């Protein structure tokens with residue numbers, strides 16, 4: 001059987017002013033380009049779960065012929081997308097189904113909005129593919145494919161469910177960044193989060209040995225790849241973290257991951273992290289204002305940590321590991337002054353990189369439900385406006401216009417050429433001060 | 438002469454840092470692309486070059502220092518500025 005697995009990445013900002021700014025601000029363009037250039041680890045895992053007798057082709061959506069042009073024929077097509085591009089995924093699914101090619105849809109958006117997705121697919125996979133895809137294939141071959149398959153939410157890295165991602169499918173492709181996953185889920189459970197926490201019962205960590213095996217396999221398909229760990233919070237378990245760092249250091253890689261600010265509490269972990277080739281950690285700081293953080297997590301974790309932000313950032317960066325501090329604009333306590341405060345905080349903290357996004361109630365998240373119940377969603381259908389840069393809801397303490405203007409002001413002031421160079425220089429000065437240099 | 442010696446020292450430093458065979462890298466070749474350096478590793482290299490050669494590049498030129506040739510010229514320029522300001 002010939003199976004196509006089609007990945008969709010990258011977003012297009014809808015707000016015209018922001019889109020214009022986006023192409024002129026180096027700090028903004030860079031990260032966007034990086035995200036758009038990552039292969040879909042989810043689909044490589046689906047390929048790994050596919051029995052060897054089937055032929056699998058991995059395709060990037062943007063490499064497909066445009067609408068109105070014939071598509072290559074397959075026996076089965078699997079498509080994975082996130083919210084901002086799900087409408088394009090639905091249109092592609094409709095094109096294949098018109099050719100009488102059966103389509104399976106999966107991914108986080110599909111898991112959170114299964115009824116919506118089902119209208120465009122012969123079958124959908126809810127949650128991860130582990131525990132669902134192998135059965136789906138068997139049923140398909142027997143002519144008995146069901147409408148909906150529910151993947152596992154627990155023990156996804158256990159021998160029964162785990163599969164080795166098919167990195168070999170990327171051979172010959174121009175990826176210089178590769179992804180490997182070490183964990184799924186995040187115990188912080190932020191109200192707005194639309195990441196793997198929504199498809200996992202509890203935080204799950206892959207054995208170190210498996211992670212290293214995957215990295216070694218990935219190294220065979222790309223020369224000098226930069227690794228991005230496809231995790232939401234890598235260092236939840238510090239003991240696991242140290243074991244992993246000791247194992248990854250001999251590979252002499254350069255890599256990036258996402259985690260929380262508590263890494264700064266553990267000096268030994270930080271030293272191992274610095275030695276391991278980790279170039280950057282992305283940390284969801286969300287806001288420098290503790291009032292905005294209040295109620296964000298069930299146990300107020302982020303609100304309680306806010307007082308340590310400045311010192312923690314300084315500590316991490318002093319080791320030569322850059323922090324990409326992420327802030328959300330438009331939280332319920334935010335006013336136009338909060339936006340200026342974010343800029344002041346970024347300056348004071350000397351963050352080497354900053355990511356600003358607008359508060360986004362992703363369909364299916366608790367935040368979306370709360371905003372929906374309060375009648376605060378501005379559009380009844382807005383999947384393709386979930387770009388993280390377009391305002392989709394009624395803010396509490398400012399108008400939509402004020403929020404839009406505020407984001408543009410922040411972008412202009414944080415991502416200009418001058419700021420970009422200032423951060424480069426800051427990083428170089430840190431490196432020069434490191435003992436080993 | 439001075440630029441040849443600088444280029445040799447520079448190649449040595451790049452090798453120490455990246456362990457890549459820099460003898461094969463042409464003077465005007467893009468180091469980031471050829472050696473597969475990500476942007477932060479590129480900045481690390483610039484920082485170490487500054488430290489080793491006791492110079493400080495202009496912030497505005499950081500983005501364009503991507504080849505051995507460009508680096509050598511920038512080192513010589515920075516040295517002459519330092520020497521000039523001392524005299």
Ligand code: SF4
Pocket residue numbers: 186187188189190193194195197232233260284
């Ligand atoms: S800390 Fe990040 S990954 Fe974890 S729940 Fe919050 S937003 Fe999601």
